Amino acid sequence: MNVLLCLAVILFILMILIGGKKGARSFFALFLNFGVLLLAAVIMTDPKANPVILTMLACTVISGINLFYINEVNNKTKPAFLSAMITIGVLLLFIVMVTETAMIQGFGEEETEELSIFSLYIGVDFVKIGASVIIMSTIGAITDVAISITSPMRELYHHQPSISRKELFRFGISIGRDILGTNTNTMFFAFFGGYIALLIWFKDLSYSFGEVVNSKLFSAEMITILCAGIGIALVIPITSWIAAYTFVKTREKRGTS
Template sequence: MNKSFVLSILILSALMAAMFYYFMAREPALAPFTLESRARVISVDDSEVHTSGLSHLGFQTLEIEILNTRFKGVKTQASNSLNGQIDLENLYHVNDTIIAAIIMDKDGSIEHVKAVDLYRQNSLLSMFIVFTIALLLYAGAVGVKALISFILSIFIIWEILVKQILAGHPPLITTTFTLILLSAIIIFMVAGVNRKGLTAFLGTIAGLGVTLFATLVFGKNAGLLGMTQPYVNTLIFSGYYNLDIRQIFYSAIVLGASGAAMDIAMDIAASMDEIRIKKPDISARELMKSGFTVGRQVIGTMTTTLLLAYSGGYLTLLMIFRVKDPSFVRMINLKIVSAEIMRTLIGSIGLVMVAPITALLGGVIIAGLTTHARK
C-alpha cells in the first residue's frame, strides 16, 4: 500500500478523533446546576396534551431512564412543554431516546428534568460513515485529502468565522479572509501545490472577488437588511444587538456561492491540466479555448444547481404561493423571495465569471510556463 496513502489515513483518523473530542468535551452553555444526558422514554402521559392538526399544546409527563452521566440507570419523571411550535418541538413516544436537561438542587440531587429533543446523533453518524466509505472507495487518496479538508473547514468556520463575527469583527471582511484560507486549504490539499492547484485557487479567488463586488453593488438598491435569515431575531435578542445583520446577510451570499465557484475552478483547471498531460505540445491559446469549452458546459448546469439548492430550502414557501396564488408583483417583491433571488443571481454572476477567468489563468500558468520552459 502507498506510504503517502497510509500517512493520509493516519492524519485523517487523528483529525477526526480530535474533532470528536473537541465537540464532545467542550462545556456547553448551560445554566448552573444543569446537566445534559441521554435518556430512554419508558412511559408517556398525554392527558394534558391538546392536539389540533399537527400542532400540540400543553405538556407531556414522561417516565424516563437516564442512560449516561452520574445519574445513569436512574428512573425519574420529565416534562415536555408544548406551545404549538411544530418546527421546534417533539411529541415523544415510548422507547424514544431523548436528550434531557437535568436541573439539580444545591446538594446535587435531581430536582427537575426537562425533555429537550430527540437524540439523533447515531443516525447522523451513520450517514457520515456511509459518506466516508463511499468517498474513500471511489476517490482513494484524493478522498482522504477531501475528508481532511472537510474536517478542517468545519473547524475553521466554527472557530474562526463564527467566533470572530460574534466578537464584533466586520462580517464581510472576516468572511472574505476566511474563504481565502479555506480555498487554499481545500484546493491545495486535494490538487496539490502545483500548476493545477494554483490555477484553481486563483480562479476561485477571482470569482470570490466578483461575487463580493456584485453583492455590494446590488445589495444597496435591494432594500434587504438581512432579517429574513433563520434565527436572526433569536441571535439579536440573545444580546448581540450591535451585529451588522446586513453585512452578515452579504457574507452568507458570498459564503454560499464560494463552494460552487471552487468546484468550477477546479473542474476547469483539472481538465486543462489533463489535456496538457495528454498533449504536451499544446499551445497556450489552444488550451485556453479548451478551458472555455469546458467552462461553458459546467456553467450550463452549475447556475441551475444554485437555483435548485436554494429552492430546496424554501419548497414549502413555493407550495404556499401555489395555494394562495398571489400576483407576480407581490410574490417577487416579498422580502424573503427577493433575498433568495438575490442569493441565486449574485452567486450565478460570480460563477459565470469564474469559468473564463480560470481558463485564461490556466492558459498562462499550465500551458504558458511549460511552453516557455521548452523554448
C-alpha cells in the same frame, strides 16, 4: 444522533472505496470547512469585526482546503486557487452593492413575531453580513468549477505540449460552457429545494404573486441564486486564461533554461 453517525459512516466508507486517499481527505475537509465557517460566524458577532474582510479570509482558507489539502499543491490547483480568489473578490464587491440597493439585509416582516422578544440593536452591519452569507454560499461552486477546468486543461497540455495559449484558452472555455448550465441549475435547485417550506408558508399567508416576489425573504434567496450563477460564469474565463497563461509560461521557461 445515531442516524447522523450512521450516515456519516456510510459517506466515509463510500468516499474511501471510490476516492481512496483523496476521498478520505475530502471527507475530513468537510469538517475543516465547517470549523472555518463556525469560527467566522462567531467572530462576525463582534461589532468591531469587518464581515467583508473576514469573509475574504474565510474563503481563502476554505479554497485552500478544497484545492490544496484535497488535491495537493500542483500546477492545476495553483491556477484554480488564484482564479477562485479573483472571482470571489470581484463578486464580493458586486454583492455588497446589490445588497445595499435591494435592501435585503436584516429580517423580513414574516420573522418579526418570532424575533419580537429579542433586541435587534446588536451593533453589526447587516448589509455586510448579508453579503457575507451570499458569498459563503457560492464559494464551494466557484472552487469546484475552477478545478474542473484546470484539471482537463492540464491533461490536454500534458498530451499536447506544443499547444498554443489561445487554443488552450478556447479549450478551457469549451469545458466551462458544459459546466455552466449544470452548475447553475445545481445551485438553483439546492437553494430552491431548501426553501420549499417558505413557499408553503407564503401560500398559508395567502400572499399574492406580487407579494411573494417583493418579499424580503424570497428576494434574498433569489439574489443569492443569481449571484452564485454570476460567480460561476465569471470564474470560467478567468480560470481558462490564468491556466493557459500558466501552462504556456512554464513551457517557455523550460525552453529557455
